[in-house]
Amino acid sequence: MPLTQPETRTPFVTLFDDTYDQPDCRGYYRMLRSLGYSNHAHAVSVFRAVLDRLMEVRGIAAPDILDFASSYGIVTALMKHEVSATEFLDRYEDGSLDTLTASAMEHQDRSWLERLPARYPGARFTGLDVATNAVRYGKAVGLFDHGFDEDLEQNAPSPALSAQLAEVDLIVECGSVAHLMPTALDRLLGACGECKPWVVTSPVRGNERIEAFDVLRDHGLVIDTLGLQPFPHRRFDSASEQARAMAIAEAAGHDTSGFETTGYFFAQIYLARPASEAQEVFPDLSSVQAGR
Ligand SMILES: C[S@@+](CC[C@H](N)C(=O)[O-])C[C@H]1O[C@@H](n2cnc3c(N)ncnc32)[C@H](O)[C@@H]1O
Numbered sequence: 001m002p003l004t005q006p007e008t009r010t011p012f013v014t015l016f017d018d019t020y021d022q023p024d025c026r027g028y029y030r031m032l033r034s035l036g037y038s039n040h041a042h043a044v045s046v047f048r049a050v051l052d053r054l055m056e057v058r059g060i061a062a063p064d065i066l067d068f069a070s071s072y073g074i075v076t077a078l079m080k081h082e083v084s085a086t087e088f089l090d091r092y093e094d095g096s097l098d099t100l101t102a103s104a105m106e107h108q109d110r111s112w113l114e115r116l117p118a119r120y121p122g123a124r125f126t127g128l129d130v131a132t133n134a135v136r137y138g139k140a141v142g143l144f145d146h147g148f149d150e151d152l153e154q155n156a157p158s159p160a161l162s163a164q165l166a167e168v169d170l171i172v173e174c175g176s177v178a179h180l181m182p183t184a185l186d187r188l189l190g191a192c193g194e195c196k197p198w199v200v201t202s203p204v205r206g207n208e209r210i211e212a213f214d215v216l217r218d219h220g221l222v223i224d225t226l227g228l229q230p231f232p233h234r235r236f237d238s239a240s241e242q243a244r245a246m247a248i249a250e251a252a253g254h255d256t257s258g259f260e261t262t263g264y265f266f267a268q269i270y271l272a273r274p275a276s277e278a279q280e281v282f283p284d285l286s287s288v289q290a291g292r
Contacts, residue, residue: 021131023102025072025109028134029092032074035234037266039175041085042231043077043202045288048119048171050200051079054170057280066165066197068173068180068188070127070147073138073172080125081116082142107162109141126164128152146198152184157191163246165191173201175233180212189219196221198239204233204265206249221272226282230254233265 018030032040055063067076078085091112097105127144129135130151139147148161157165165188173180180201189196196219203209213223236242246260259266269289273280 011128019199021133023133024105025137026092026097033089035237037234039202039233040074042289043174044075046198046285048079049285049288050271051170053282057277060169061130064124064167066126066128066168066171068128068171070129070138072134073143073199074272075172076125076143076154080118082119083116103126106140113142129137152187153181154188162191168192168197171197171199182209182211182215185212186215196274202267204267205230205254206252216272220274222275222278223270223272225269226271226285228269228285230259230266230268231289233267235264
C-alpha cells in the first residue's frame with residue numbers, strides 16, 4: 001500500500017464543481033460521460049460484492065448504507081437498483097431531456113427509478129454531501145431514505161445525522177475529490193455504533209491519504225485491497241494533467257507504467273473492516289471488477 005505522499009496537497013484531479021450543486025443531475029452525469037469516467041463501473045460492482053459478504057458475515061437482512069460525498073446518488077442508484085453504470089449514464093445523454101425543467105426531470109427520474117428492480121429490498125441508503133441541491137435531488141427521486149447536506153470537515157454531525165450514523169453497516173465512497181477526508185471520517189466513525197461499519201472506497205492513485213488510513217486504524221479497522229488490480233478512473237483531459245498526475249502517483253509509490261502512462265487516471269479499491277472480521281475471505285472478485 002503506497003503511503004509516502006505528502007499530507008498537505010492541493011487537489012490534482014481537475015475539479016468540475018460547477019455541476020456538483022445544480023437543481024438536477026443532468027449537468028453532472030453528462031460531465032461524467034463526456035470525460036469518460038469509469039470508476040463507478042469498476043468500483044460499485046465491488047461495493048455490491050462487499051455488501052453481500054458483510055450481510056453474510058453479520059447475518060444482516062436489511063443493511064444501512066452511507067453514501068459519503070454522494071452527490072445526486074449515482075453510487076446509491078447502482079447499488080440499490082438493477083442498472084449498470086453504462087445504462088445509467090446513457091439515460092442522461094438523451095437529447096429529449098434538454099427541454100425539461102428541473103422539477104420535470106426530477107419527476108421522470110423518480111418514475112424511472114421506481115420501475116427498476118431493487119437489488120437489496122429493505123436496505124436503507126443515506127446520502128451525505130455538502131451540495132444541498134444534490135442531496136435534496138437524491139432524496140426527492142427516492143434514492144436516499146435519508147439525506148444530509150453537512151460538512152463534517154468543518155462541524156460535528158447534527159443530532160439527526162448522528163442518530164442515523166449509529167445504524168450504519170457500510171460506508172461507501174467513490175470518486176470523492178479527496179479520499180476519505182480524515183476529519184470527516186473520524187467524526188463519521190466516532191458517531192457509528194460500537195461495532196464499526198465496513199468502509200469501502202475507490203480513490204484515484206496518488207490521492208490516498210495516510211491520515212485517512214490512520215483514522216481507519218485508530219477506529220480498529222484493518223485495510224485491505226482484496227488483491228484487486230488498479231482500474232481506470234477517467235481519461236486525462238490534458239497532457240499537463242497527465243504529467244501532474246503521474247508525478248504525484250509516482251511520488252506516492254505507484255508504478256505508473258502500463259497504468260497512468262496509457263492516458264487515464266487509475267483508482268484502487270480499499271476495504272477497511274474491524275480486525276475481528278478482517279480474515280473473512282472473499283471469492284475471486286477480479287471478474288466482478290471488470291464492470292460495465
Ligand atoms: C467527484 S464528486 C463524486 C460524487 C459521487 N460520489 C460520484 O461517485 O459520482 C465529489 C463530491 O464530493 C463532495 N464533497 C466535497 N467536499 C465534501 C465534504 N467536505 N463532505 C462531503 N462531501 C463533499 C462534492 O460536493 C461532490 O459531490
